[in-house]
Amino acid sequence: MLHTLKKTIPAATVAGLFALGALGVSDAQAQQIEIHNTMSAGGSEEAALQRFQEIIAERSDGRLGVDIYLGGQLGNETDVLQLLSLGQTQMALTGGAFMGEYAADYDAVSVPFVFPSWDAVEHYIMETESGEALQAAALERGNLVYLGPQMRAFRHMTSAKPINSPDDLDGLTMRLPQIPVWVDVWEELGVQAVVIPAPDIYLAMRTGQVEAHENSLASPYTRQMWEVQDYIITTAHLSFPWHWVASASWWDGLSEDDRAMVLEAVEEARQHGIAVEMERDEYYREALIERGMEFIDVDQGPFREKAAPAVERALADKADSVMGDIDAAIAATQ
Template structure:
């Protein structure tokens, strides 16, 4: 049944910009990525697709660059109803513990495995908990760049790590895994990493190629060791209350636009990863093929010991795929 409010044009006003729109519904989409990031390009594609498919009945306002606050701020705003959509990943474990599986070391082997996990029963189980416990509906997912280890010496096996002081984010499972692999992991704010590498306080760090490049680590590190120790994905999520308030036909528009956006973002992501490899090569970094299976074998006991029972059950399901 057509929403009775649609009998006349409704003026939708953004709480954040004061913009007045003739659309029936205005959706606010805030995220952390900068204007040039593939996630923002994907958000703009989603915006265009929703507006076209809805014949202008939905307007989407995109706010990149943390304009609406931190990731946690935006999620809280969605739960309060003042924002509608964002892009979020393992941070969702603050509400839904199973979301930790979005970025667990050595859970995912490659892109094909990731697709099977995210699109399969494990992905559905994670998504259901996110919706039930965070009030957010995952509309689609994007693959993230694999995390790799940079250093000033080639590291091909775990024994090459002995004595290496390695910066890690302040995540307990990262500390335990790298300790098991023989390194000396040191939690440190990302903003301190470049200077610490430059001064020799730390010897190595691990991050996706995009951050290795944007943080100019090529100036203080010689090697990208292709550990690919974390392969992860991230969701475009929408508040469940906000989605449910839309008429059924417009809910379909939003979901179809999200599915099309995943295909669009995938092409951008693969091209971006290829370009990043080229850029880092050009800037002098050498890429080292690593015995990934040797790393995985040593790391897995530490991974399993870091997971709670529900997370471990999901992890084992992933390993069997």
Template sequence: MKVIKTAFAVTALAAAMAPGLGMAQTELQFGHVGNPGSLFDASATEFAKRANERLGDDYEVEVYGSSQLGGDSSMMQKLKLGQLTFTLPSTVMSSVVDEFGLFEMPYLIKGREHMKRVIEEVLEPELYPLVEEEGYKILAVWENGFRQITNNVRPINTPEDLDGLKLRTPKGKWRVRMFEEYGANPSPMALSEVFTALQTGTMDGQENPLVQIYSQKFQEVQDYLSLTGHVYTPAYVVVSRSHWEELPEEVREVLEETAQEVQDFVYETAARQDEELLGEMEAAGMEVNEADKQAFIDASGPVYELFGEEVEGGSDLIDRVLELGKGE
């Protein structure tokens, strides 16, 4: 059986019989920005393995990491064009639907169990439909993780230590707003460009979950790691709504069920990596410090207020998520 590798993964669903070759196998491409060893890489690879065991001979999920198919924004466009089947955006979702800026609010999500309740009571009933209005569909919510700050200037203990620091952020306005409020000089930049920016001094620092920091090898070009845990970022398994509907129902069922089943694997892997990688960072020569999180929380009020003012229903969303986190 011949596997036809095609950029137009979903629109090739009606592949015809080729003389002497039998039915072509349709490749379902899964693109993401994570490098080998990242949580994104582990998550997408596990999804592909499980899905392919159930799909049979006509369809196969193939994973393309390390921004091979573009950055997050580019891959979201490719979904709509039918050039890609799945992608795994995180922060960029707030550029698609304003309400997803909720997950850019500092210290909002307390932990993974809290996030599960938020998925069930806020994301699925209220935010999923907003995504579908934009032409996308979320199959499952995985994880990017709790974000920490690295830089080459000084340890970050309080927001004051960020004053004037040239800090790379993902492409989402609320992360920029937050770090401006803390006194830094934030600049959005694609993940694939960050290593060089840090190495050359174009950027003093960046913020990411530990597993992204390590898999991107930022420890090779950064001196300080400050454990701020300022934002927990989910990651979303996203498809194009219209192209998704072109897949056979039984194929869609396998893919959606598998994406949701993989969530537990993602959370378990993320928790283990968080524990293991701190030692790896220190062994690489980074100076690690625990930041004063309360000082950051105290400085975060204006960001919450802006979200409430600029996003319809934003204050109510924040209040409900905070209520779901009580006791964590």
């Protein structure tokens, strides 16, 4: 093809066309913003990303576009963090892995029974010295620009038997993910923790391997857990948020106006995602009740008190500012 083209068009013109073609490809790539999330379609995550996509297209007059990658299409959270660090992709709505990787000293958000409300979580990340330090560490160690948190609904217990107080947890076999601090906290409460992969939760309950598990209400709903569990205990022990992050390599190449536009789009998109998450959490509650599950709305105070020694162990090696900032975030949002 190149040989034929050179016969009919002067070499200088051919070189110019190829240069323009290369420039066009580069420009097209530069105008697209890839954004990643590990969840499948249909959740509040996708709703937020689609809103972000719409806002960017509208306010840039089509000059910028957003490509959404769901379901871990380019890898798990760790894989995408690596791509962001290397500047090989632009953005992600990621989970908490980056905090453990880059900012463990300030990560109080991943410890159960610390924050009693979403507002307190958000305040800690966005308004405290520890939150600022967390963001700075993510930039320094991971080449990540932090843009804001997005709520995931609080996690509760499901159980095959009624739980009304921490005393009812003694000896209860409970499925937990392989997160050491979570296992330690729940074992402090008296459960017998069993680490089981998420796809095996339903079978483990059906066969009696475990009597309980913890997660947001999406888990018992999507797993049809009413077939193997009778009770949901509203421990509200953790809201494990999503986080909007960008590759600093890409961010630094944006104009000041484009950075402002992206920040505004993220803020509106994450608030939309939070609203959708709250709506769906309420829907799941009503749907689970309709399917026969009984909600036990416990007094969360005794659970937090009994878990306190493990929580204190988890926070003992954090930065000096963390404990005071936790208290400040809770006080500011009560």
